[in-house]
Amino acid sequence: MNAEPILEISGLTTVFRIGDGEIAAVRDLSLAVATGETVALVGESGSGKSVTSLSIMGLLPRGVGRIAAGKVQLRRKSGELVELQSLGGEALRRVRGNDIGMVFQEPLTSLNPVYTIGEQIAEPIRIHLGKSHREALADAIQRLEDVGIPDPRRRARQYPHELSGGMRQRATIAMALACNPTLLIADEPTTALDVTIQAQILDLLGQLQKERGMGMLFVTHNLGVVAEIADRVAVMYAGSVVETGSVARVFSHPRHPYTKGLMRSVPRLGTATLLKEAGTPLPTIAGSVPSLMNLPQGCPFAPRCPYRIEACSEAYPKLADAGEGQLSRCIRWQEI
Amino acid sequence: MSHEFFLEVSGLGKDFAPVAFTRGPVVRAVQDVSFRIRRGEVVGLVGESGSGKTTIGRMVAQLIEPTSGSIRFDGVETTSLTRRELRRLHARVQYIFQDPFASLSPRMTIGEILMEGLDIQRIGSKSERVTKATESLASVDLPPDAICRYPHEFSGGQRQRIGIARALTLAPDLIVADEPVSALDVSIQAQIVNLLRDLQMRLGLTMLFIAHDLAVVEYVADTVIVLYLGRIMEMAPSRALYASPQHPYTRALLSAVPSPDPSRHTVRQILKGDIPSPANPPSGCVFRTRCPVAVEACANVVPPLREGAKGHFKACIRDDLD
Ligand SMILES: Nc1ncnc2c1ncn2[C@@H]1O[C@H](COP(=O)(O)OP(=O)(O)OP(=O)(O)O)[C@@H](O)[C@H]1O
Ligand SMILES: Nc1ncnc2c1ncn2[C@@H]1O[C@H](COP(=O)(O)OP(=O)(O)OP(=O)(O)O)[C@@H](O)[C@H]1O
Ligand code: SF4
Ligand code: SF4
Ligand SMILES: [Mg+2]
Ligand SMILES: [Mg+2]
Numbered sequence: 201m202n203a204e205p206i207l208e209i210s211g212l213t214t215v216f217r218i219g220d221g222e223i224a225a226v227r228d229l230s231l232a233v234a235t236g237e238t239v240a241l242v243g244e245s246g247s248g249k250s251v252t253s254l255s256i257m258g259l260l261p262r263g264v265g266r267i268a269a270g271k272v273q274l275r276r277k278s279g280e281l282v283e284l285q286s287l288g289g290e291a292l293r294r295v296r297g298n299d300i301g302m303v304f305q306e307p308l309t310s311l312n313p314v315y316t317i318g319e320q321i322a323e324p325i326r327i328h329l330g331k332s333h334r335e336a337l338a339d340a341i342q343r344l345e346d347v348g349i350p351d352p353r354r355r356a357r358q359y360p361h362e363l364s365g366g367m368r369q370r371a372t373i374a375m376a377l378a379c380n381p382t383l384l385i386a387d388e389p390t391t392a393l394d395v396t397i398q399a400q401i402l403d404l405l406g407q408l409q410k411e412r413g414m415g416m417l418f419v420t421h422n423l424g425v426v427a428e429i430a431d432r433v434a435v436m437y438a439g440s441v442v443e444t445g446s447v448a449r450v451f452s453h454p455r456h457p458y459t460k461g462l463m464r465s466v467p468r469l470g471t472a473t474l475l476k477e478a479g480t481p482l483p484t485i486a487g488s489v490p491s492l493m494n495l496p497q498g499c500p501f502a503p504r505c506p507y508r509i510e511a512c513s514e515a516y517p518k519l520a521d522a523g524e525g526q527l528s529r530c531i532r533w534q535e536i
Numbered sequence: 537m538s539h540e541f542f543l544e545v546s547g548l549g550k551d552f553a554p555v556a557f558t559r560g561p562v563v564r565a566v567q568d569v570s571f572r573i574r575r576g577e578v579v580g581l582v583g584e585s586g587s588g589k590t591t592i593g594r595m596v597a598q599l600i601e602p603t604s605g606s607i608r609f610d611g612v613e614t615t616s617l618t619r620r621e622l623r624r625l626h627a628r629v630q631y632i633f634q635d636p637f638a639s640l641s642p643r644m645t646i647g648e649i650l651m652e653g654l655d656i657q658r659i660g661s662k663s664e665r666v667t668k669a670t671e672s673l674a675s676v677d678l679p680p681d682a683i684c685r686y687p688h689e690f691s692g693g694q695r696q697r698i699g700i701a702r703a704l705t706l707a708p709d710l711i712v713a714d715e716p717v718s719a720l721d722v723s724i725q726a727q728i729v730n731l732l733r734d735l736q737m738r739l740g741l742t743m744l745f746i747a748h749d750l751a752v753v754e755y756v757a758d759t760v761i762v763l764y765l766g767r768i769m770e771m772a773p774s775r776a777l778y779a780s781p782q783h784p785y786t787r788a789l790l791s792a793v794p795s796p797d798p799s800r801h802t803v804r805q806i807l808k809g810d811i812p813s814p815a816n817p818p819s820g821c822v823f824r825t826r827c828p829v830a831v832e833a834c835a836n837v838v839p840p841l842r843e844g845a846k847g848h849f850k851a852c853i854r855d856d857l858d
Contacts, residue, residue: 244721245692364810365585394584394748396807396826399792403806421721424794451796465726466796467751473775476755481730485723488691 204275205232206383206415207256212270214248214255217263223492225251227439229270233383233415238406240418240426240447243436244462244489249419252436253387256417257302258284258292274299277382298328301376301414305388307368310375311360317344318356321375328379343374348404366397370404377408384409387419402428423466427451432525435459438490438500441519445526455528455536457507461485499530507532539611541572542742543596543710548605550591550766561815565591566766569605570841571759573710576740580757580774582750582789586814588766589746593712596744597631598622609709627657630703634715636695640687646673646698647683653706672701676731693724700731704739714746729755751793754778759847762786765814765822768841772848782850784857785823821852829857 214226226248233239241249254260256272272284276299284292296302304310312320321340325331331339337356344352347370360368369389376384386405390398406429409416418429426433427447434444435458443456454460464483475482487504496502498513505512511531519527522534530536548569554560566588573579581589594600596607598614607614609625617625630653633639640649650669654660660668670680676697687695696716703711713732717725733756736743747753753760753774760777762770762785770783781787791805807826812818818825820835827834831854839851 244723366810394811395792396584396788397810399794399804399806400808402794403804422794423722423796427796428794462723463796465723467726467729467749467754468795468797469751469754469790469793470778472751472755473778476733477775481733482726482755484726484730488693488724489721 205234205273206275207231207233207417208271208273209252209256210271210273212252212255212272213268214251214260214265215268216251216265218493222268224268225265225439225492226255229434229441231417231434231441231444233417235382235415236409236413237432238409238416238418238430240420240430240433241436242420242423242426242433244421246438246489246492247436248439249421249436250387253385253417253419256284256385257296257300258287258289274383277380294328297324297376297381298379299381299383301379301381301384303369303372303376303384303386303389305391307365307372307392308360310372311368313360316357316359317363317371321356321371321378324375324378340374340378343378344371346377346408347371347374348400349374366393366400369393369397369401373401373404373408377412380412382414384414384416385419386416388421389418390425391420391422398425405429423451423462435462438495439492440500440529441527442501442529443527444519445522445524449524449526453526455522455526455533456501456530457505457532457536458485458501460536461504461506501530507536540574542575542610543573543744544606544608544611545572545592545596546570546606548592548595548607549603550588550595550600551603563815564766564817565814566595566602567817568838569763569766569768571761571768571771573742573744573759575742576736577759578736578741578743578745578757580753580760581744581746581763582748582753582760583763584748584789584811586765586811587763588814589748589763590714591766592763593631593714593744593746596710597629597712598625599631627653627659627706628709630706630708630711632696632699632703632711632713632716634718636692636699636719637687639699640695642687645684645686646678649687649698650683650702650705653702657706659706668705669701672704675704675735676701691724692720693727696720696724696728697731700728700735704735709742711741711743712746713743715748716745717752718747718749725752732756749793750778750789762789765812765817767822767838768849768851769823770848770850771841776845776848782844782848783852784827784829784854788826788828829854 209231212229215222215224243249267285274282274284318340321343322336325336325339341352341356349355349370390401430447433447433450434441437458443459499517502508502512517529517531519529520533522528550566552563552565583589595602651665654665678697717728745756757774760774764785769785788805788807809826821839824830824834839853841849841851843849
């Protein structure tokens with residue numbers, strides 16, 4: 201897909217102040233999301249997925265986290281190109297909720313308990329699109345209908361606690377889409393949901409994205425969800441993108457030992473029985489994720505990597521071009 | 537005396553009364569649940585949030601009292617035990633918690649955590665307790681020097697190993713593992729699942745393994761029970777359950793799990809609607825409001841759990857589904 205990018209991140213490095221020092225929670229990250237495209241950011245806990253999405257939206261905790269390097273470029277609905285990392289608070293607020301819609305893991309953190317669902321969806325419509333109270337409320341009801349909430353008129357008058365978890369997540373999606381954003385950032389939007397409800401929400405997001413031709417940045421730790429929803433994927437490990445490319449390529453021919461290990465250790469229905477009967481253990485990745493406070497020299501994956509050689513500890517590997525848009529941050533990618 | 541079935545649960549039910557001073561409805565968390573576990577067997581309990589998994593686990597571990605039904609250990613009915621006998625029973629059933637962070641006291645060393653149960657039960661001399669603690673640390677592949685360190689010095693996976701070691705020090709007859717890997721990263725989950733399986737084989741552990749993720753249970757469990765709204769929908773040997781699920785809910789649940797293999801994408805069946813509130817479960821079959829093949833008769837009676845192929849039970853009135 202070669203549509204023009206809505207979001208283009210280049211060389212993003214985000215650091216947090218810890219004690220007297222700083223740690224890089226995101227290191228030299230580059231990523232683009234095009235119109236009508238879904239890009240997934242996948243990785244284990246602490247790998248820097250949420251920090252990446254917070255950096256894009258300018259929501260890093262003040263005085264603690266900051267963008268130390270790099271550029272985050274967004275094409276607004278108007279066609280104007282803006283560099284988000286250098287926008288001030290007021291200008292950023294005009295972009296958030298308007299050009300960029302956001303959905304988080306826990307719907308209750310994005311919904312305010314004291315306002316009705318309808319009021320909360322109507323608010324950004326009034327603020328960003330300048331509609332009247334009544335028009336905005338009518339739009340809000342339409343949005344609720346768009347996300348498959350039955351009886352939207354009644355639901356609009358209810359408070360968040362009166363809705364089930366799945367219904368609340370639908371409501372936050374309706375809120376994120378209120379102003380017809382060109383980019384949707386969804387950070388683990390289905391992680392807190394049951395698997396049958398997750399299936400509904402993934403289906404809904406895929407459908408909405410297709411209808412509206414939005415770009416979507418989808419953050420998740422679940423490789424199955426990535427395969428379900430995304431066109432392209434970036435795999436993160438300890439703050440770095442270690443591999444990126446189309447989902448089809450990266451998942452069927454991973455060129456980084458971490459991606460390969462991760463793919464092997466995902467439990468797959470029906471295969472565990474065979475392994476059990478053969479007396480074979482489940483495949484795993486040895487060891488655990490390193491702390492950002494003391495990352496190893498050179499390749500951050502080296503201590504757990506079965507392909508490690510001496511050269512791996514010498515320098516932080518560059519992203520190598522493995523062809524067809526697939527990049528791997530491994531010096532031995534050709535042998536994987 | 538040793539019974540073939542170490543644990544026998546029958547007609548188990550649990551109602552939760554509304555919070556004091558509110559006039560909320562009674563929550564029927566668990567209804568009419570019966571199953572048995574042989575010595576050395578692992579039974580997996582799966583179901584979505586609120587289906588009653590933890591409530592069953594806590595009743596089995598004698599942490600809460602059932603509203604109805606019976607629980608037998610080694611043939612002995614537990615509802616008739618005295619306090620003293622119950623305390624002794626507590627040591628024989630150990631509980632492993634989901635959250636390895638919350639379940640370990642931050643101020644205690646790993647050694648103290650591991651020996652706490654032995655101390656309470658007054659088992660062995662001081663040096664014997666230390667030996668036991670070191671042994672269980674070794675069995676979960678943690679170094680002996682861990683004994684004088686504190687929980688915060690360990691990663692999530694390591695803390696879960698400590699939780700498992702703690703359960704092992706008392707050499708329990710039954711382990712209730714409540715979502716022991718749900719809070720862990722994928723690459724660590726498989727390590728812990730392997731460890732549990734290995735321990736189970738070596739020590740002949742009997743285990744009730746609770747999870748919301750069907751794929752996690754498959755490797756450990758010999759038998760799998762699928763719950764929905766506090767009731768058993770299907771119960772079968774693991775192999776049969778995954779290869780030929782019989783109940784419409786199990787089928788939907790299996791089909792909802794997203795697969796990471798792009799080539800394996802099949803048409804998914806997406807269940808409509810929400811899980812009803814357990815305070816107001818549907819009449820008849822509790823699954824009927826979301827069941828894609830429900831018929832009118834499903835509203836009339838609670839479908840009994842019936843055996844089809846040997847050892848394969850389902851609670852569904854329809855036998856005409858292929
Ligand atoms: N406010 C903060 N102060 C200090 N460090 C932080 C802060 N927020 C995040 N970090 C650190 O940044 C790293 C990346 O965190 P991030 O939240 O992006 O992980 P993630 O990939 O989203 O993980 P998860 O799957 O658990 O959500 C972690 O090591 C985390 O401890
Ligand atoms: N102490 C309690 N008081 C009132 N209701 C309770 C209590 N404990 C559990 N419940 C209710 O009982 C039902 C079953 O809860 P339970 O915790 O057993 O479910 P679960 O299957 O373990 O779910 P999860 O996957 O979320 O852990 C739920 O509706 C829950 O809200
Ligand atoms: S650079 Fe070396 S250590 Fe890092 S992933 Fe590649 S082979 Fe492994
Ligand atoms: S009894 Fe009826 S509603 Fe219940 S699972 Fe069977 S067909 Fe569906
Ligand atoms: Mg996160
Ligand atoms: Mg539970």
